Amino acid sequence: MNHRPTPWTLLALLALGACCHRPSEVTGGLSDGAENRAAGGATPAGQIPEIPVTPSAPPSVAEWQGGHPVNTVGANAAPADCTMKIVREWLKVNCGGKIREVTAMEGFGRKGADYFDAIAPGKSADLVVRLRKGTAIKARIVRDGSPGASLFVNWPGNAARPSIVALQTYSG
Numbered sequence: 097m098n099h100r101p102t103p104w105t106l107l108a109l110l111a112l113g114a115c116c117h118r119p120s121e122v123t124g125g126l127s128d129g130a131e132n133r134a135a136g137g138a139t140p141a142g143q144i145p146e147i148p149v150t151p152s153a154p155p156s157v158a159e160w161q162g163g164h165p166v167n168t169v170g171a172n173a174a175p176a177d178c179t180m181k182i183v184r185e186w187l188k189v190n191c192g193g194k195i196r197e198v199t200a201m202e203g204f205g206r207k208g209a210d211y212f213d214a215i216a217p218g219k220s221a222d223l224v225v226r227l228r229k230g231t232a233i234k235a236r237i238v239r240d241g242s243p244g245a246s247l248f249v250n251w252p253g254n255a256a257r258p259s260i261v262a263l264q265t266y267s268g
Contacts, residue, residue, distance in 0.1 A: 144168065144257050147185050149229055154212065155183040163188065168262045175245035175265045178237075182227070182261070189223040189247055189263060194240040198223065203233040203249075227261075229253055236266055243267045 145164045155163070163181030167174055178191040195217055204211040204225055211225040221237050230253035237245040246266040251258035 144261050145182055147182065147227055147257050149185070151226065152184050152186075154224060155186050155188075159183045160188055166261050168260050169264045173264045175237075175243060175263060178245050178263055180261065180263050185227050187223075187225050187227055187249065187261065189221075189225075189235075189237075189245075191221045191237045191239075191245050192219070193242060194218055195221045196238045196240050196244075199236045199238060201235045203231050204235070223247070225249075227251060227258060229255070236268065238266075238268070 144166055160181060160183060163183045166180050166182050166187075175191065177193045178189065180190075181188050195215060197217070198213065198215055198221055205228070207213070210228075211223065213224070214220075214222040218240075223235065225233060227233075227249065229251050231249075231251055233247065233249040235247045237247070244266045246262075246264050248260055248262045248264070249258055250260040
């Protein structure tokens with residue numbers, strides 16, 4: 097019997113460990129990250145900002161340029177040549193390099209409404225997806241000759257924001 101964890105299980109465990117070790121004396125170890133916010137209420141880069149639940153139009157190019165960088169995995173687990181940003185309820189994933197394909201897409205919703213993609217084989221992959229309360233989103237970005245990336249987002253229905261927004265190195 098094979099007792100090895102799946103790549104998705106490893107990704108979730110690493111993301112949980114990277115995002116949840118923020119002890120707080122006030123809450124007995126539980127934290128929403130408030131004590132780590134910069135003055136003025138801004139959420140530090142890498143942490144998950146507040147996300148509206150009211151649907152909006154996809155962000156413009158200018159809005160993406162000022163988007164909030166996010167990744168709940170540690171820097172050593174993040175894939176090379178990839179970025180993630182959040183604007184309102186939208187998440188944008190961009191990976192460069194020798195992109196072969198994007199596979200194992202789950203929880204994205206309807207193409208053209210809830211998500212958009214632009215894959216240029218051998219060059220880049222862009223995914224723009226609406227984050228929705230009560231959903232989990234998964235995908236793999238596969239590269240030729242180098243590690244790709246696994247995307248995992250989890251927004252529990254009873255939470256004010258996603259618990260995980262992770263992009264991690266994937267070798268498959």
